Amino acid sequence: MTPAAPQDAVIRVENLKTGFGDFIVHENVSFEVRRGEVFAILGGSGCGKTVLLKHMIGLYRPLAGRVLIAGEDIAAAEGERRLAILRRLGVMYQLGALFGNMTLAENIRLPLEEYTDLPDEAMDLIAETKLRLVNLGGAGHLTPSEISGGMMKRAAIARALALDPEIVFLDEPAGGLDPITSAELDELVLRLSDSLGITFVVITHELPSIFAIADRCIMLDKRVRGIIAEGRPADLRDHSPDPRVRQFFNRAASAPAAAA
Amino acid sequence: MATLALNESAGGATLALAGRLDAYSVGALWREARAALGAHPGAPVTVDCSGVDYCDGAGVGLLLELLRQPRAAGADVRIEGLAERFRRLLDQFDPKSFAAAAPAAPRVSLVERVGIAGERIWTDLRGLVAFLGEATAALFHALRHPRMLRWRDILYVAEEAGVNALPIVLLIGFLMGVILAFQSAIAMKQFGAEIFVANLLSLSILRELGPLMTAILLAGRSGAAFAAEIGTMKVNQEIDALTTMGLDPVKFLVVTRVLAATAMTVPLVVFSDLIGLVGGALVMLTFEIPIATYYKQAMSFATLGDFTGGLAKAAVFGVLIAGIGCLRGLQTETGASAVGIAATSAVVSGIILIVFVDGVFAVVYYYLGI
Ligand SMILES: Nc1ncnc2c1ncn2[C@@H]1O[C@H](COP(=O)(O)OP(=O)(O)O)[C@@H](O)[C@H]1O
Ligand SMILES: [Mg+2]
Numbered sequence: 001m002t003p004a005a006p007q008d009a010v011i012r013v014e015n016l017k018t019g020f021g022d023f024i025v026h027e028n029v030s031f032e033v034r035r036g037e038v039f040a041i042l043g044g045s046g047c048g049k050t051v052l053l054k055h056m057i058g059l060y061r062p063l064a065g066r067v068l069i070a071g072e073d074i075a076a077a078e079g080e081r082r083l084a085i086l087r088r089l090g091v092m093y094q095l096g097a098l099f100g101n102m103t104l105a106e107n108i109r110l111p112l113e114e115y116t117d118l119p120d121e122a123m124d125l126i127a128e129t130k131l132r133l134v135n136l137g138g139a140g141h142l143t144p145s146e147i148s149g150g151m152m153k154r155a156a157i158a159r160a161l162a163l164d165p166e167i168v169f170l171d172e173p174a175g176g177l178d179p180i181t182s183a184e185l186d187e188l189v190l191r192l193s194d195s196l197g198i199t200f201v202v203i204t205h206e207l208p209s210i211f212a213i214a215d216r217c218i219m220l221d222k223r224v225r226g227i228i229a230e231g232r233p234a235d236l237r238d239h240s241p242d243p244r245v246r247q248f249f250n251r252a253a254s255a256p257a258a259a260a
Numbered sequence: 261m262a263t264l265a266l267n268e269s270a271g272g273a274t275l276a277l278a279g280r281l282d283a284y285s286v287g288a289l290w291r292e293a294r295a296a297l298g299a300h301p302g303a304p305v306t307v308d309c310s311g312v313d314y315c316d317g318a319g320v321g322l323l324l325e326l327l328r329q330p331r332a333a334g335a336d337v338r339i340e341g342l343a344e345r346f347r348r349l350l351d352q353f354d355p356k357s358f359a360a361a362a363p364a365a366p367r368v369s370l371v372e373r374v375g376i377a378g379e380r381i382w383t384d385l386r387g388l389v390a391f392l393g394e395a396t397a398a399l400f401h402a403l404r405h406p407r408m409l410r411w412r413d414i415l416y417v418a419e420e421a422g423v424n425a426l427p428i429v430l431l432i433g434f435l436m437g438v439i440l441a442f443q444s445a446i447a448m449k450q451f452g453a454e455i456f457v458a459n460l461l462s463l464s465i466l467r468e469l470g471p472l473m474t475a476i477l478l479a480g481r482s483g484a485a486f487a488a489e490i491g492t493m494k495v496n497q498e499i500d501a502l503t504t505m506g507l508d509p510v511k512f513l514v515v516t517r518v519l520a521a522t523a524m525t526v527p528l529v530v531f532s533d534l535i536g537l538v539g540g541a542l543v544m545l546t547f548e549i550p551i552a553t554y555y556k557q558a559m560s561f562a563t564l565g566d567f568t569g570g571l572a573k574a575a576v577f578g579v580l581i582a583g584i585g586c587l588r589g590l591q592t593e594t595g596a597s598a599v600g601i602a603a604t605s606a607v608v609s610g611i612i613l614i615v616f617v618d619g620v621f622a623v624v625y626y627y628l629g630i
Binding site: 118143161192 | 284290318325349437594
């Protein structure tokens with residue numbers, strides 16, 4: 001693959017430094033996500049994947065550095081400009097964050113109601129198609145308290161896709177899902193990325209899923225407070241000089257050297 | 261942007277869609293497309309999508325809407341010219357499996373609604389009684405084993421519900437004394453009977469208004485807080501976690517709150533009584549009645565029984581308010597709005613209970629001659 005031209009980068013993270021008070025989570029993190037690719041963020045629990053994602057969608061302000069979405073600094077944008085950026089994004093939060101006093105269908109309808117002039121029956125139909133995409137067809141009348149954790153994740157994904165945004169962020173979409181549903185989810189991501197050119201930024205631990213969908217990935221590390229590897233998953237598995245990275249991809253419990 | 265054009269011919273009609281079909285553009289076409297289809301109920305309709313250069317979930321929704329309409333035999337709707345990559349998105353769905361229109365929710369008659377409401381009140385009352393029993397048992401158990409109580413939690417609640425409520429209780433108590441004294445003194449002055457304002461104030465504040473106002477404030481502050489706290493714990497499954505650890509939520513959460521709130525209600529009422537009488541005394545000064553005279557008049561009229569009777573009532577109010585707050589919290593259903601409902605209901609049912617029990621006390625005191 002030829003190196004991407006700068007205009008291909010739909011998200012650019014430049015020298016990002018993040019943290020809470022004195023507690024620094026990331027230092028000097030830079031990478032870019034190219035238009036239309038499926039980009040995976042990997043790393044151990046607590047290494048700052050969710051925090052990085054929340055900076056990419058403008059929920060937190062960086063301590064230093066910046067995040068550009070299609071060339072616009074998301075933390076600096078305000079008012080209409082910020083809204084215009086946010087409309088290009090769909091986000092599925094790690095815990096779902098579905099609105100508890102609405103049914104699943106109403107959760108999905110909310111962005112449609114607020115941002116489009118679709119007639120009622122159109123919104124109902126589109127909400128139902130989104131639910132079917134994540135295997136929740138016919139469950140639109142249930143409220144979040146009436147469904148399982150895995151269903152909650154899938155409904156949250158459906159809501160993130162409601163407007164078919166340009167960039168979709170998924171925070172551990174496969175956590176708590178059975179392998180079959182998880183594989184179907186991978187197919188959905190690939191189909192949407194091929195057909196509509198949607199860019200996906202996915203936080204995940206599922207090795208099969210990483211190899212199936214990710215064009216490129218970065219791996220974060222807690223001690224380094226930043227990226228320890230970047231590239232295509234298969235390349236990293238086979239050729240990374242870093243034993244931690246090879247260990248992750250080969251799923252070894254200890255360093256490969258220790259294995260017989 | 262997307263456009264729509266209708267071409268009619270002898271063999272049927274062609275609906276030509278073109279441009280970008282997404283959630284922002286499809287809305288404008290939706291009705292028009294449906295109408296075009298409806299205008300040709302008996303003839304085949306071809307939807308020509310060769311001019312479509314983008315078609316996302318909303319565009320697919322429009323095509324599904326056209327395909328799912330029930331049509332006469334030989335009058336099918338066909339999609340043509342849709343690019344392969346969009347076709348894949350459309351082919352994920354079977355159009356006929358989407359019901360044309362969802363049936364409206366069945367209407368509930370007035371009689372049914374009255375029945376449902378009655379049933380709900382009845383179960384609520386039963387729940388109240390069951391909870392009362394459970395809480396009383398837990399309370400007595402706690403009083404017999406004071407070492408097992410979580411004193412740190414109790415002190416925390418006592419500070420939150422008691423000490424921090426003092427400023428507002430003082431403010432309202434003072435205001436009540438001032439207003440009551442002022443309004444009644446104006447009327448009594450016509451008869452030269454201002455001095456009897458002291459009787460009126462001491463009796464009404466000590467017996468009724470002090471405990472009542474304090475209890476209502478407590479219901480608004482702490483009853484709501486207890487319901488919201490416990491309700492949020494319920495929503496977050498923290499109550500379940502307690503239960504599976506073998507810790508009874510009633511013992512763990514309710515007893516601490518009820519004990520602390522009750523213990524704090526009594527001193528709060530003492531403060532409220534005092535500041536109310538002080539407020540009255542200040543007003544009487546402006547009517548040229550010295551404080552000493554006012555004091556003597558009040559003391560000669562009100563009895564210790566009035567004062568302690570008020571305090572006993574206050575203690576009962578404290579139990580009720582804290583108890584109903586906790587009960588509403590434990591009854592919280594799921595979702596963020598459920599916590600709001602629990603807090604509202606805690607305040608409303610708390611105040612209703614206060615009024616009801618106050619009436620009971622009035623009758624009981626009357627027969628006891630207090
Ligand atoms: N709002 C916050 N305030 C303080 N620390 C936080 C906050 N959110 C996350 N952290 C800390 O940042 C680190 C990274 O968290 P997170 O990004 O959620 O991890 P993960 O990689 O598992 O998603 C953790 O050590 C966590 O304790
Ligand atoms: Mg996380």
